[in-house]
Amino acid sequence: MEYLFGPVLSRRLGLSMGVDLLRHKTCNMDCIYCELGRTGCLSCRRERFVPLQELLQEIREKRNEPFDYLTFAGSGEPTLSQDLGRAVAFAKRTVSAPVAVITNSSLLVSPAVRREVAAADVVLPSLDAASPAVFQKIDRPAQGLKIEEIIQGIKQFRREFSGEIWLEVMLVAGINDHEADLIARVAESTEPDRIQLNTVIRRPAEPVLPLSEEEMLRMLEIFPGAELIPDWDWRVPADISKRILESLSSTLCTLEEICRLHHLSSIDAIKYCKILENDGLITRRIIEGKLCFQSSKDRAAETEQAAEK
Numbered sequence: 001m002e003y004l005f006g007p008v009l010s011r012r013l014g015l016s017m018g019v020d021l022l023r024h025k026t027c028n029m030d031c032i033y034c035e036l037g038r039t040g041c042l043s044c045r046r047e048r049f050v051p052l053q054e055l056l057q058e059i060r061e062k063r064n065e066p067f068d069y070l071t072f073a074g075s076g077e078p079t080l081s082q083d084l085g086r087a088v089a090f091a092k093r094t095v096s097a098p099v100a101v102i103t104n105s106s107l108l109v110s111p112a113v114r115r116e117v118a119a120a121d122v123v124l125p126s127l128d129a130a131s132p133a134v135f136q137k138i139d140r141p142a143q144g145l146k147i148e149e150i151i152q153g154i155k156q157f158r159r160e161f162s163g164e165i166w167l168e169v170m171l172v173a174g175i176n177d178h179e180a181d182l183i184a185r186v187a188e189s190t191e192p193d194r195i196q197l198n199t200v201i202r203r204p205a206e207p208v209l210p211l212s213e214e215e216m217l218r219m220l221e222i223f224p225g226a227e228l229i230p231d232w233d234w235r236v237p238a239d240i241s242k243r244i245l246e247s248l249s250s251t252l253c254t255l256e257e258i259c260r261l262h263h264l265s266s267i268d269a270i271k272y273c274k275i276l277e278n279d280g281l282i283t284r285r286i287i288e289g290k291l292c293f294q295s296s297k298d299r300a301a302e303t304e305q306a307a308e309k
């Protein structure tokens with residue numbers, strides 16, 4: 001059983017190695033925009049969902065793989081796992097990359113959960129509403145969850161946590177955009193290091209609509225100091241694509257070499273390689289713990305030669 005997934009290209013975290021402490025779609029909310037589909041069983045009960053020792057062993061085995069963040073996320077709300085604290089603390093001791101936790105913020109009201117999450121380097125809580133009515137409409141929470149208490153939980157977490165907090169606000173057309181002013185004021189009052197605005201991009205649980213690009217840009221006036229979560233431009237500039245493919249035509253390069261050769265930041269290099277990989281032009285390999293790329297033709301030829309031996 002695999003409890004780690006990726007590394008995947010995350011719009012917020014670059015190359016992210018995910019850790020999934022849950023069984024599929026375990027959550028205390030049933031957000032209308034959720035890309036995992038509907039939540040079958042809404043529950044706020046913290047439980048053990050996967051064998052902890054096996055999960056820790058997998059973290060140990062993958063600790064040298066290249067990634068920018070080890071990220072607790074996955075099949076629902078990670079704070080519902082009663083093993084979160086032990087797993088995050090273990091990851092901090094074991095992995096050199098920073099550790100991130102993505103949460104819907106609901107359980108930050110609990111001092112125990114705040115302590116467990118605070119072992120991470122970066123916490124990415126979300127806040128989609130400022131009023132109870134919009135909270136019900138967009139997040140469809142489990143019984144007993146109250147938006148006022150969740151906001152207090154985020155504020156209290158800020159007082160206790162000295163790491164980075166990147167607060168995500170998901171904006172859905174006609175659902176919560178009319179209270180953007182209020183959400184902006186509340187978001188600001190929780191004093192995050194960054195406020196990141198998002199809209200529906202992946203297939204949502206319900207047929208809801210994203211805000212347009214112009215509307216998202218207008219949101220930046222309502223949320224001063226916020227940033228838009230970047231949407232990848234799924235094209236590689238022609239000259240860069242040509243240069244990368246040429247450099248990989250007969251040799252294999254590490255990601256660092258690709259950055260150096262083509263004067264690219266690691267995030268751009270990852271992004272471009274991922275797109276070329278999706279297009280079937282290059283192939284990734286992990287060699288001695290390093291992320292490398294080579295042309296797909298070379299890789300196919302190697303595999304063929306190996307099969308003939």
Ligand code: SF4
Nearest residue numbers: 027029031034076104
């Ligand atoms: S909190 Fe996250 S996992 Fe849970 S329903 Fe909402 S978007 Fe999906």
